[in-house]
Amino acid sequence: MHAPDLECVTHRDLYRDTPSHGRYIPDVQWIGDCSRAGWLALTQDGRLLDEGPERQAIINSDVGIVILEPGDAVNFDVLSFIIRRMTWLREINEESRPFVYRTSLRGRGRRVVLGDLS
Secondary structure (H helix, E strand, O other): OEEOOEEOOOHHHHOOOOOOOOOOOOHHHHHHHHHHHOOEEEEOOHHHHOOOHHHHHHHOOOOEEEEEEOOOOOHHHHHHHHHHOHHHHHHHHOOOOOEEEEEEOOOOOEEOOOOOOO
């Protein structure tokens, strides 16, 4: 999807040319790729915040991530979320990075305090 100020790229499209078509791209890699591109990432993987290399990659990057809960939404649900919450997504996209927000498909987003794991 593309509009003058909006471009949505799916994980599958981004890694289409990989042998697994993006299926086995490590979280640390896509976090870094999103950071370098300046993208706001939407995911349903709340495990990214567990202590480990994924959380450290977020802390060390310039990425913005929104984690959608409960994590079992289908494409239509995610698209509906993006359309309904576009103003909010644009607002947080301007915030200083790194950041992570957790939100349900119908709830309010809350910013996660990342801390430092070093």
